[in-house]
Amino acid sequence: MKKYLLSSALLALSTLVAMPAPAKEWKTATIALEGAYEPWNLTKPDGSMDGFEIDLAKDLCGRMKIECKFIAQDWDGMIAGLNGGKFDVIMDAMSITDDRKKQVSFSQPYAQTPAGFAGLKTGDLAKMDGTGTTVTLTGEAGHDKSTVEKMREALKGKTIGIQTATVYTKFVEENFKDIATITEYKTSGERDLDITGGRIDVGFDDDTYFTSAFSKSGNEQMTLLGAQIAGPIWGEGIGPAFRQSDNDLREMWDKAIGAAIADGTVKKLSLKWFKLDVTPVKGS
The missing domain is CATH 3.40.190.10 (Periplasmic binding protein-like II)
Incomplete structure (x- = not known):
C-alpha cells in the first residue's frame, strides 16, 4: 500500500512538473524599429516615429486589444536585444529566413517586396x-x-x-x-x-x-x-520577429496580420506609404 501511495504521489508530482506554463496574458508589447528606414519606419522632428510599420502596428495592436510602445534600436543589435528582453517584437522590414528562424520565431509575413x-x-x-x-x-x-x-x-x-x-x-x-x-x-x-x-x-x-x-x-x-x-x-516575406518562447504573442500577431490582410488594411497602408501594393501572396 505504501509503495502504491508513493508511486501515485510521484506520478502526481511528475504530472505537475510536466504541465506547461500557463499562457502569458499580454496587455502591453514593446516594438523595436530603427526609426531610420523610410518609408517603413522613420523618426519625425519631434522624436515620434511614423511610417508603414508604425501605422500597421497600431492597427494590429488595436485588433489584439493591447497597448504597444515603440522604441528605436540599431539594426545590428535587433535580434540580440529581442532575445535579451529589451523589447518584445521586431518590426523593421525584417525578411523571414531559415537562418533567422534559428534565433527567433516569426508570424506570417505582412509584406513582400523586390x-x-x-x-x-x-x-x-x-x-x-x-x-x-x-x-x-x-x-x-x-x-x-x-x-x-x-x-x-x-x-x-x-x-x-x-x-x-x-x-x-x-x-x-x-x-x-x-x-x-x-x-x-x-x-x-x-x-x-x-x-x-x-x-x-x-x-x-x-x-x-x-x-x-x-x-x-x-x-x-x-x-x-x-x-x-x-x-x-x-525568404517568405517580411514579418515581425518574436522570442522563440513567446508563442502566445506570436499567435496573437499571426491572427491579427491575417485579418489585416483579409480586410484590405495592409493593401491600403502600403499604397499610402509605398504607392504600390506589398501585400504577401500566399504560395509565392
Missing part, C-alpha cells in the same frame, strides 16, 4: 542590362546563374554599398565579393550619401526604400539600375 541596385543617373551603369525589369530568383545557384552573371559582368571592378547584417548583405557578398569591392554601412542613409558623393558606384537595397529615398533632397540624381530581384531568394 530589391535591387541603385546609383547615379549620370553614372556609367545608368543603362545597366535589365533596367526597368523584374526577375524572380530562387536562391539556387543553378537557377539564378545566368541572371547573376550578367550583373557580375556589369559590376566588375565597381564598389557596392550595403547596409550591414541584412538579407541583402549575404546576397551581395556571396555573388560579388570576388569581382567588386563591398562596403558595409550602419544605415542605408549613410550609404546613399556615398553614392551621391561619388565615393561608391552603387547600393543594394529594398525597392520601396530606394523609391522613397530618391525623393529626398540630394538624392534626386539617383535611380534604379539593372533588373530588380523578387522571389524566394529573400
Whole structure:
C-alpha cells in the first residue's frame, strides 16, 4: 500500500512538473524599429516615429486589444536585444529566413517586396542590362546563374554599398565579393550619401526604400539600375520577429496580420506609404 501511495504521489508530482506554463496574458508589447528606414519606419522632428510599420502596428495592436510602445534600436543589435528582453517584437522590414528562424520565431509575413541596385543617373551603369525589369530568383545557384552573371559582368571592378547584417548583405557578398569591392554601412542613409558623393558606384537595397529615398533632397540624381530581384531568394516575406518562447504573442500577431490582410488594411497602408501594393501572396 505504501509503495502504491508513493508511486501515485510521484506520478502526481511528475504530472505537475510536466504541465506547461500557463499562457502569458499580454496587455502591453514593446516594438523595436530603427526609426531610420523610410518609408517603413522613420523618426519625425519631434522624436515620434511614423511610417508603414508604425501605422500597421497600431492597427494590429488595436485588433489584439493591447497597448504597444515603440522604441528605436540599431539594426545590428535587433535580434540580440529581442532575445535579451529589451523589447518584445521586431518590426523593421525584417525578411523571414531559415537562418533567422534559428534565433527567433516569426508570424506570417505582412509584406513582400523586390530589391535591387541603385546609383547615379549620370553614372556609367545608368543603362545597366535589365533596367526597368523584374526577375524572380530562387536562391539556387543553378537557377539564378545566368541572371547573376550578367550583373557580375556589369559590376566588375565597381564598389557596392550595403547596409550591414541584412538579407541583402549575404546576397551581395556571396555573388560579388570576388569581382567588386563591398562596403558595409550602419544605415542605408549613410550609404546613399556615398553614392551621391561619388565615393561608391552603387547600393543594394529594398525597392520601396530606394523609391522613397530618391525623393529626398540630394538624392534626386539617383535611380534604379539593372533588373530588380523578387522571389524566394529573400525568404517568405517580411514579418515581425518574436522570442522563440513567446508563442502566445506570436499567435496573437499571426491572427491579427491575417485579418489585416483579409480586410484590405495592409493593401491600403502600403499604397499610402509605398504607392504600390506589398501585400504577401500566399504560395509565392
